Amino acid sequence: xxxxxxxxxxxxxxxxxxxxxxxxxxxxxxxxxxxxxxxxxxxxxxxxxxxxxxxxxxxxxxxxxxxxxxxxxxxxxxxxxxxxxxxxxxxxxxxxxxxxxxxxxxxxxxxxxxxxxxxxxxxxxxxxxxxxxxxxxxxxxxxxxxxxxxxxxxxxxxxxxxxxxxxxxxxxxxxxxxxxxxxxxxxxxxxxxxxxxxxxxxxxxxxxxxxxxxxxxxxxxxxxxxxxxxxxxxxxxxxxxxxxxxxxxxxxxxxxxxxxxxxxxxxxxxxxxxxxxxxxxxxxxxxxxxxxxxxxxxxxxxxxxxxxxxxxxxxxxxxxxxxxxxxxxxxxxxxxxxxxxxxxxxxxxxxxxxxxxxxxxxxxxxxxxxxxxxxxxxxx
Numbered sequence: 001x002x003x004x005x006x007x008x009x010x011x012x013x014x015x016x017x018x019x020x021x022x023x024x025x026x027x028x029x030x031x032x033x034x035x036x037x038x039x040x041x042x043x044x045x046x047x048x049x050x051x052x053x054x055x056x057x058x059x060x061x062x063x064x065x066x067x068x069x070x071x072x073x074x075x076x077x078x079x080x081x082x083x084x085x086x087x088x089x090x091x092x093x094x095x096x097x098x099x100x101x102x103x104x105x106x107x108x109x110x111x112x113x114x115x116x117x118x119x120x121x122x123x124x125x126x127x128x129x130x131x132x133x134x135x136x137x138x139x140x141x142x143x144x145x146x147x148x149x150x151x152x153x154x155x156x157x158x159x160x161x162x163x164x165x166x167x168x169x170x171x172x173x174x175x176x177x178x179x180x181x182x183x184x185x186x187x188x189x190x191x192x193x194x195x196x197x198x199x200x201x202x203x204x205x206x207x208x209x210x211x212x213x214x215x216x217x218x219x220x221x222x223x224x225x226x227x228x229x230x231x232x233x234x235x236x237x238x239x240x241x242x243x244x245x246x247x248x249x250x251x252x253x254x255x256x257x258x259x260x261x262x263x264x265x266x267x268x269x270x271x272x273x274x275x276x277x278x279x280x281x282x283x284x285x286x287x288x289x290x291x292x293x294x295x296x297x298x299x300x301x302x303x304x305x306x307x308x309x310x311x312x313x314x315x316x317x318x319x320x321x322x323x324x325x326x327x328x329x330x331x332x333x334x335x336x337x338x339x340x341x342x343x344x345x346x347x348x349x350x351x352x353x354x355x356x357x358x359x360x361x362x363x364x365x366x367x368x369x370x371x372x373x374x375x376x377x378x379x380x
Contacts, residue, residue, distance in 0.1 A: 039089020
């Protein structure tokens with residue numbers, strides 16, 4: 001069975017078409033030799049040389065001002081690049097967080113010195129960031145954090161633990177949400193700090209996941225002192241800032257394309273004479289096309305300067321559903337001997353079966369997302 005799994009070209013501008021073609025030619029050179037299993041890792045795969053090559057082409061920090069190393073391009077152009085990278089299974093993990101949320105957060109809340117020092121290196125693909133939100137016993141309830149930062153003579157002294165921190169063992173900086181006022185109300189007294197992870201007093205312990213990978217980490221702060229100018233934005237305004245950051249984290253096409261390589265393998269293995277396989281894959285393609293249209297709409301909102309918080313939550317919630325359903329569909333359609341006849345399909349299905357449970361945790365659980373949606377609808 002042959003199926004065209006290329007992303008539909010709803011960006012109608014000539015510039016968008018030319019850019020898409022340019023990206024595909026670039027990927028033919030840099031991604032063609034990757035195995036299907038490696039492509040399945042995509043935006044979580046850490047490959048510094050690829051990030052440097054992407055930065056050289058101007059495809060990191062695309063929407064940022066040129067004076068900070070960016071390229072003054074639109075959110076829709078950035079979207080074109082992102083979905084082509086994801087569709088091809090490109091290894092984007094090294095620069096992903098910096099490009100997706102840490103850089104935009106710095107642009108919005110950072111001082112001029114912070115922007116000039118960090119953003120150009122991020123846009124070149126040579127400076128990596130991680131996110132310090134989750135903590136032990138807090139789950140997706142970010143405001144329940146216990147990590148404290150108190151003012152001292154030479155800066156901020158930090159004590160506490162961050163958990164499930166992706167790529168902390170490889171990153172240069174963390175943007176951490178910490179409590180700077182212990183007497184303030186639950187959502188008050190929170191601030192964000194830019195933390196150099198080489199600071200004394202920081203211990204990073206990798207956590208092995210079900211697939212045997214060490215992407216997650218526990219990060220422990222024991223009297224770690226960062227300078228006064230590590231404060232990002234305003235002291236005590238961390239909750240509003242981190243809410244904006246989460247909207248960026250949830251708004252991209254990675255929130256429904258993480259299992260795309262399994263769709264590719266199923267389409268290649270399917271028998272066109274098998275009505276059950278054709279119908280199942282057709283339904284999945286229709287769902288993906290709908291999610292793609294919704295996600296592309298989020299990029300349009302960002303271009304217009306609108307806040308996509310609720311729409312991004314809807315896309316992520318629905319995207320997680322299909323991402324996590326795909327391994328079971330693959331098993332139902334190609335289980336047993338059928339998968340044995342298609343080893344690449346079997347390998348990708350096994351990997352995604354192991355990692356898919358995390359898809360509805362990263363960026364906020366279903367319960368958190370549904371709460372955001374319900375609040376917008378006036379249901380709570």
